[in-house]
Amino acid sequence: MKTSEIFHKTAKGQAEVENRSNALSVKQRRVLILVNGENDAATLKELSLCENIVEILQTLIDGNFIQHEDMTNSSTYDRTQPRNTG
Numbered sequence: 001m002k003t004s005e006i007f008h009k010t011a012k013g014q015a016e017v018e019n020r021s022n023a024l025s026v027k028q029r030r031v032l033i034l035v036n037g038e039n040d041a042a043t044l045k046e047l048s049l050c051e052n053i054v055e056i057l058q059t060l061i062d063g064n065f066i067q068h069e070d071m072t073n074s075s076t077y078d079r080t081q082p083r084n085t086g
Helices: 011-019 026-034 041-048 053-062
Strands: 007-009 066-068
Touching: 007 011, 007 053, 011 026, 026 041, 026 053, 041 053, 053 066
Parallel strands: none
Antiparallel strands: 007 066
16 A cells, blocks of 8 residues: 555445444544545544554444545446456
8 A cells, every 4th residue: 555545435434434333442433533535544543643544544444435546437336346457
């Protein structure tokens, strides 16, 4: 994961912020709230004060709470399949 990557909340992520329906840690929730489609991973690390930002972001991606910017327009993206990076 590059520190310049930008993330967006998914519908599940937006619902989590509004309803606290899933069991996220305080740090995971803090980072999720800070994901806004503008903050990159380096900025999220700085704002959240979380040294393990890569681990937290990966957990949020794996839980389908957030997506990389380049995945948000792909309705056919399947997280269970390896990405074809060319």
